Amino acid sequence: MPPVEIKNDVFRAMNFLPEKFVVDFANGIDVARDHIRFQRENDKFLMRILNGFSGKSARRQNEINQSLADGVEGALKWLTELAHSVAKTNYALVKVNERVAVIQKNVIDLAHYSAETRQKLEALSVQLHSRIDQLSHEINRIDITQKAKIQLDHVFDKWGAGRLNHFSPITKCYITLEELYWGNFGDLCRSQIENNQTLAQTMLENLANRLIQQLTKEADTTAQQRVGLSTWTNQHITSEQIATDWIEALNYAGDWAEPDPHPFVFTTTQMPNQLPVFLPRICSAERVAEAMVSEIFERN
Amino acid sequence: MHEHNIELLKKEAQRLVKSEASLLKEMLNIEGLLVDINQEQSLSKASAEQAVGVLEDEQRKLENFDMIIAVVGTMKAGKSTTINAIVGSEVLPNRNRPMTALPTLIRHTKGQTTPVLKFENNQPINELILNLEKEIQNQNQFKKIESLCQSDPDMKRLIEFISSKNRYENQYQGSDAIFDFLRGLNDLVRLSREIDIDFPFEKYISMNQFPIIEIEFVHLKETDSNQGRLSLLDTPGPNEAGQPHLRKMMREQLQKASAVLAVLDYTQLKSDADYEVRKELQEIADTSKNRLYAIVNKFDQQDRRGDDEETIKNFISLDLMKEKITNDSIFPVSSKWAYLANRAKHEISLKNNLPDFEKEDWVQDFAEEALGKRWKGKINDREEILQAIEDLWTDSRFELPLKKVIETAHSRAAIFAIDSTAAKLLNFSERMSNLINIRETAIKKDAQELQTQIQHLEKDISEIENSEKKCKTNISQTMISLEQKADAVLRNTKKEAIELIKNYFEEGKRIEKQENQKTKEELRNKSLIRKLLSTNKSHDDFDMNNPIMSFSDRSTALDLKEKINKSVSTVLQNTEEIIIKEMKDALSEFQNLFHQNLQSSTQSIVERMEKRSKEDGFEINISIPSLSGVNFNVSASQMLDDIISEKTETVTRQRRKSGVWGTICKWFDTDDWGWEEYQRKESYYVINIDSVHKKMVSQIDSVFSGMGETISIYVSKPLNKELEDFFDELRKKVEGIRGNLLQSITDKNLNKMKQEALFLELGRLRKSMPAIVKDSKSLKGDIEPLVTQ
Structure with a gap:
């Protein structure tokens, strides 16, 4: 299967995917067993993303495969490159940084890692810190609240302008929320949860309200009008190749969801044959919006 | 939704x-x-x-709910044939006499090709049989039993059955055994009526107490069994139910039914529409709104001069049912054709061929209807028969109403x-x-x-208890005022009746006076000795204040008695209407208020509780229990029925025919109403107006003395129960x-x-x-x- 290009429609619609990818890549580095928890059969999509990031040439392709086979050493090389070229958001950088700190600690505990590895890690850590500092400087310069608001308007404008039109309302809802979660809106929300719970709650309520407005428009219902689940879940994807890409992308994006605590996200992204029992078969726009916001923003 | x-x-x-x-x-x-x-x-x-x-x-x-289609209609209209048509075999006997003594369920049971009747609840009937057995041996009943046996072979069979210590089983296999059972049951009701022993109707009130016939409905053979369990409820028809408490029970059954199929007779549509049937159907329509279908049976008997489909539908929906049913719920059909077609289909699917027409009458019926006069030549042509079955089924117009009524039953039950x-x-x-x-x-x-x-x-909790107490007081106050209202109406009624009697008394006295004068003139012409010998004192002392009116002419006396009778009946009829109206108004007004009060007073307690808990960090959820609402609407007229029947059941069971006034008329004839007939040398006739007056007042009192109790049974008890729950x-x-x-x-x-x-x-x-x-x-x-x- 061809690599998933970063300029691909999938990424254009789901800006958060590369960010998630870099974080997952970092989290996949298993220091103790000296490998990456990535190269499993069912992670084909991830390999395709990775190939997409690394360019088309066969030489590069081989290089990647070679480095990944090299275990932690090779992975760190790639992580450094990905963190530099792919990760754009504060959240992704913070998450990668957290992981790097853990890896640094583990590497010290394990004798067989070379001094070079530690140096590479140190360099990466410095790089990440400087990026994070830079971002937080920027954040201080422009009001973070302002930035969050800009992002919020941006993602809803994107939805409103029909950029997500071949998706079902619930998928549009999901993609929009993930974008916000990974972006400035999510940053603000997370910082508010630490400082001022009520403000964070208000932010999420406002977010749910925006979603309700958009969903009621999509389905031509009122906020509380209960309709069959299919009103929210019916897709409009026609091309098969696109469909496969999308399905794989969604599968990957929502791989954290479990049927019981996250019935809506699980259903939207994993498309199970049997629907989770906690997923209502009849629901209103309000119900969908509230559940989606809570599943995505209150995940652990 | x-x-x-x-x-x-x-x-x-x-x-x-x-x-x-x-x-x-x-x-x-x-x-x-x-x-x-x-x-x-x-x-x-x-x-x-x-x-x-x-x-x-x-x-x-939820997977397998019960769908009950109640089939109502008179025996003559073809209720049994309709049921047989739906089932596809002769599951109910088609006799000239009403056959439904007890409501019977006919349940679609996959794979059950021969019908089986299950009667788990046979004990009350067997106890009745034991009592009847004793009564039959009673010398006092001997004459009656003998004449019953002579005049009615069915009765004779039943009495023999009882005398030889037979009892009812809890299962009967096959049509013949089921027929015998149903006939026996029906005869049993008649017999217990004849020798005045109560039939245990009260032990047969809910669906699980009725006899059940299990059989595969030919038409549903192919359908998904996950669609719920379909049963037909064969109910006693409007004229067949007889006793008021049975009718009340039937009404409750109809309310519970998932759909109601009323069977009317096309040929009797106008004559059959007597007051009772009309009233019954309208009442059914009131309680079965949106799930009542009417089939107009025997449409096959329509001739060129007959009304067409549209006219019939309009007549039923507008005239007969007073717009309580719409045209698209009315279907002219031929149940007979549907039955014959379905049964033939059933037989062919089972045995590949129709049975011998010489052995089974219905085959000949089928052949005549489906193949025409020269059917004998075609009866062995399988292809021809199959086509004829389809055609007859189509001609019966049965498919659409069946589909609709099952659909409605399904969604209702769901x-x-x-x-x-x-x-x-x-x-x-x-x-x-x-x-x-x-x-x-x-x-x-x-x-x-x-x-x-x-x-x-x-x-x-104690606040909730206080609130309950307040509501209870509220109910009992309302009940008192309701009784006062009814009392006031009654007092007026009595006053009016007494006034009437006074008028008739004056009229009677006038007649008496005229008669007296005539007699005096006659007497003047008689000899002194005969004058002295005359013992007829009343003729001499006409007294306006004497309550005794005597008439020498029997028909004059009877006329007057009849006049009093009719007038009093009218007064009582008016009273009934007034009481019903007053009660209906008062009750619906009260219930609205009651529910509002109840909900708002408890709502505020609960809201306060939820708010306080939340402030203290506890999240609690209490929804106000829902109120089922007591249905007064159906019971207003029914209530009055029961006032009467309760009072008369012990004395004049089965006698009541047409409401309060009917009962009163009966009393005029059966009881001592101060109506005496003296046979002397000269016959003369006496009406003691004091006695009439006293008796009437006491009868009115006794008729309506059940009022308080009835209000309590129908209104305050259910209300209090609702409140307590x-x-x-x-x-x-x-x-x-x-x-x-x-x-x-x-x-x-x-x-x-x-x-x-x-x-x-x-x-x-x-x-x-x-x-x-x-x-x-x-x-x-x-x-x-x-x-x-």
């Missing part, structure tokens, strides 16, 4: 049942969470286990099943949520705080919350680690609660309007 979404509601109900059952099971598995203590809690171990069982039961009922499930779902979800929330919050609170909460709740439910909820808090104090005895473990489990469970409560509430909200539709 529209009807086509019922399937969706059902899926959602099933989904919620699964999730609540799995949550309950999870709760049961958490150590130390659910315990059985001697305190009402939102959930105990035992009640949670019970709830799981209830939910499993609901799941089954709605009822979902409604019952939804109520339980909401109840369980609230209880789970209250238990989880309180126990989780309480772990982080100290015992003192919990005690304070408990004290608050105790105050709430409402408050019981509410109080239980609050007491449950108090119990949760008490149990939380016990949680404090656990070691730190166990407390922490419980806290984590509760936190995890709490996350799913708001959605479950909300979804259950919404489901109930969706289904409720459909139930009352």
Whole structure:
């Protein structure tokens, strides 16, 4: 299967995917067993993303495969490159940084890692810190609240302008929320949860309200009008190749969801044959919006 | 939510049942969470286990609910044929006499090709037979029994059956045995009526007490068995039910039925539409709105001069049913053709051929209808027969009404099943949520705080109790004023009746005076000796104040008596109408107010409670119990029926024909009404107006003396019951919350680690609660309007 290009429609619609990818890549580095928890059969999509990031040439392709086979050493090389070229958001950088700190600690505990590895890690850590500092400087310069608001308007404008039109309302809802979660809106929300719970709650309520407005428009219902689940879940994807890409992308994006605590996200992204029992078969726009916001923003 | 979404509601109900059952099971598995203590809690171990069982039961009922299609109509209209047509075999006997002594269920049972009748509830009948056996041997009854045996072979057979100590079994196989059973049952009702022993109708009131015939309905053979269990309810027709309490029972059955199919007779449409049938059908339409279908049977007998389909539909919907049924629910059909076609189809599918027409009469009937006069030449042509079956079925026009009535029954039954499930779902979800929330919050609170909460709740409980007391007083005050109103009407009635009698007395006296003068003139012409010999004193002293009126002419006396009779009847009829109207108005006004008061007064208690708990960090959920509402509408006229029947049952059972005035007329004839006939040398006739007056007043009094009791049975008892259930439910909820808090104090005895473990489990469970409560509430909200539709 061809690599998933970063300029691909999938990424254009789901800006958060590369960010998630870099974080997952970092989290996949298993220091103790000296490998990456990535190269499993069912992670084909991830390999395709990775190939997409690394360019088309066969030489590069081989290089990647070679480095990944090299275990932690090779992975760190790639992580450094990905963190530099792919990760754009504060959240992704913070998450990668957290992981790097853990890896640094583990590497010290394990004798067989070379001094070079530690140096590479140190360099990466410095790089990440400087990026994070830079971002937080920027954040201080422009009001973070302002930035969050800009992002919020941006993602809803994107939805409103029909950029997500071949998706079902619930998928549009999901993609929009993930974008916000990974972006400035999510940053603000997370910082508010630490400082001022009520403000964070208000932010999420406002977010749910925006979603309700958009969903009621999509389905031509009122906020509380209960309709069959299919009103929210019916897709409009026609091309098969696109469909496969999308399905794989969604599968990957929502791989954290479990049927019981996250019935809506699980259903939207994993498309199970049997629907989770906690997923209502009849629901209103309000119900969908509230559940989606809570599943995505209150995940652990 | 529209009807086509019922399937969706059902899926959602099933989904919620699964999730609540799995949550309950999870709760049961958490150590130390659910315990059985001697305190009402939102959930105990035992009640949670019970709830799981209830939910499993609901799941089954949602999968396989009972759909009951009640078939009503007179025997003459072809009710049995219609039922046989739906079933596809002769499951009910087609006799000239009404055959439905008891309501009977005919249940579609896959694979059951020969009918089997199950009668689990045979004990009351067998006890009756034992009593009858004794009575038959009683010398006093000998004459009656003998004449019954002579005049009626069916009776003779039954009496022999009883005398030889036979008893009813609880199962009968095959049509013949079922026929015998049903005929016997019907004769049994007649016999017990003849020798004045009560038939135990009161032991046959709910669906599971009726006899059930299980048979595969030919037409439904291919359908999905997951669509619910279909039964036809064969009900005694309007004229056949007889006793008032049976009619009341029937009305309740019809209310519970998923759909009602009324069978009318095309050929008798105008003549058959007598007052009783009309009234009965309209009443059925009142209670079975949107699920009543009328088939106009014997449409095959339409001739060129007959009314066409549209005219018939209009006549029924406008004239007969007063717009209580729409044209698209009325279907002219031929049940006979449908029956013959379906039965032939059934036989061919079983045996590949029709039975010998010389052995089975119906085959000849079928052949004549389906193949025409020269049927004998075609009867062995299988292809021809198959085509003829299809054609006859099409001509019978039976397909559409059958489809519609089954569809309606299906959605109605589904709605009822979902409604019952939804109520339980909401109840369980609230209880789970209250238990989880309180126990989780309480772990982080100290015992003192919990005690304070408990004290608050105790105050709430006593406030709820006060509110209940107030509502009860409210009901009894209303009942008093209702009785006063009825009393006032009665006092007027009596006054009017007395006034009437006074008038007639004056008229009678006038006649008496004229007669007297005539007699005096006659006497003047007689000899002195005969004058002295005359013993007829009353003729001499005409006295305006003497209450005795005497007439020498019998017909004059009878005329006057008849006049009094008629006038009093009219007065009583008016009284009935006035009382019914007053009661209806008063009751509906009262019920509205009552519900409003009840809901608003408890709502404010609950809101205060929820707000206070929330401020203290406890999230509780209490929905106000729903009020079923007592249905007064049907009972107003029924109520008066019962006032009479209760008073007359012991003396004049079966006599009442047409309401209060009918009963009064009877009393004129049967009781001593001061009407005497003296036979002397000269006959003369006496009406003692004092006696008439006294008797009438005492009869009016005794007729309506049941009023207070009736109001109590029909109005105040159900209202009080509704009220008690409402408050019981509410109080239980609050007491449950108090119990949760008490149990939380016990949680404090656990070691730190166990407390922490419980806290984590509760936190995890709490996350799913708001959605479950909300979804259950919404489901109930969706289904409720459909139930009352």
